[in-house]
Amino acid sequence: MLHYAVVFFVIALVAALFGFGGIAAGAAGIAKILFFVFVILAVASFIMGAIRKG
Template sequence: MLSWTLIFLAVALVAGVLGFTGIAGTAAGIAKVLFFIFLVLLVISLFTGQAAI
């Protein structure tokens, strides 16, 4: 899931540089939501002992 976050972040950065602000804002929003979902799942897995660190 973290890889998807990084992909959407890269899309947002490229779109922002090229001037596509609507696409950049949407991609950044998706990246932010995916990142927070990743963090929640990481914390849950750490508490349950299922994390592969």
């Protein structure tokens, strides 16, 4: 999931470089959502792993 967030971030940078503001904003928004979903799932995974070991 983090990979897709980085891909959309790169797409947003390239689109902004070429002047496609709407596409850049959309790709940046998708990248932000995917990044936060990744962070939430990673934290949940670490907590569940700590509970199982402890």
